[in-house]
Amino acid sequence: EYLARAGYNPQAMLGVIKVLKDQEIFATEEARKQGRESQGYHGLFASHPDNDTRLQEVVAEADKYVGAHNGKTNRTGYLNQINGMIFGDSEEQGILFDRNFYHLPMRFALTFPKGWQVNNQPTSLLAVAAGGNAFIKMGAMDIDRRLSPKQFIEQHLKVSRLKAGKELNSNGLKGYTGVFEDQGRPARITVVFLDKQAFVFFAGVKNSDEFKRFDKEFIETAASLHHLRADEVVLAKAKQIEVVTVGKQDSYASWAKLSHITNSPVMQLRLLNGQYPKGELILGQRAKRIQ
Structure with a gap:
């Protein structure tokens, strides 16, 4: 009314x-x-x-x-107003591109396992394997410079009974990793120091017998943490909505490849244009894509 x-x-x-x-x-x-x-x-x-x-x-x-x-x-006025609007995460929250994460204000980047779903939460990153069979949760805490990464795990994270503990030295960053028992299942805890932050990686599995299958990816993810490189700065920029007139060569599949959307890009583009789940672009119509 x-x-x-x-x-x-x-x-x-x-x-x-x-x-x-x-x-x-x-x-x-x-x-x-x-x-x-x-x-x-x-x-x-x-x-x-x-x-x-x-x-x-x-x-x-x-x-x-x-x-x-x-x-x-007033669809025309609406589309004109949202042209250039930020889509998804802002630069302050960090940007997901494929399986890589870039954070411009904190000047770091890392890579998650191929095929995992990555969720950028308010205070952490959560990567989940297909079917939820394994996960990696990463957060950051202030460094206590008096402590080594191992001591940080023991004193700040209160994890003292580590198995197979070892030092990490990757991309010029010092860290420590080890395995402990969490709710009856093996889990891996890793801490890597970068500038004034201690990056904490907690990784676990749904079923204990799958830990060995995923453990290599747990370690590789933590070891991929590095200072943001000059060539990565452009990738750390926020994605934007772009309103365009659909041409003959346009499709959701082709737009998805260029969108940098991490999870289900074709479906997200259809949602964005009110054509979920099976709609296709209409020649000559104005539509929203991500750049």
Whole structure:
């Protein structure tokens, strides 16, 4: 009713809710790939908006306030406003590019295992293997310069019974790593010092018998930590929405390859354009891509 009284097309609200529902479906599918529960709110959509008769009736009630032909949507103005908007993580949060992570303000970068889903959380990075069979969680803490990386693990992280402990010296950075038992399963803890930060890597598995299969990747991920190089600065820049007119050579598949989106890029582009899960670009139409 508010939209209708303001001169907008109330039917557009169905499209908005459909996109929100599609986002929920996508998030659930991504969580399934990672072997975890979806964190989304499920109380809003009992069914898909296309099949929700009650919702359609409520929206239809607003039609009495505005004729079907004079309700505006102002899509052109909207697209003009969001052109250049930041998409995904900001430079302050760090940028994922393929399986690499770059953080411009803190001047570091690292590489995660191929094929893993990487989630940039507020205070940490969480990488999850297919099916949730293994994970690596990385965070940063202030260094206590009086301590070595091994002592940092023992005194600050309170992990004292390490097995197969060894020093790391990779990319000019000092670190220490070892294995301990966490809730009855083997886990690896690694600390690497970079400038004024102690980078803490905690890695574990769903099933104990799979630890050896993933352990090499646990160590390689921590050892990949390095100071941000000059040639990596451009990769540490935030991604932006670009509004373009679809040409003959354009497709979601080709846009995805250039998007630098880490997880399910084709599906994310379809979501961005309201064409999830199987829609394709329409020649001559304005659409949103990521650069």
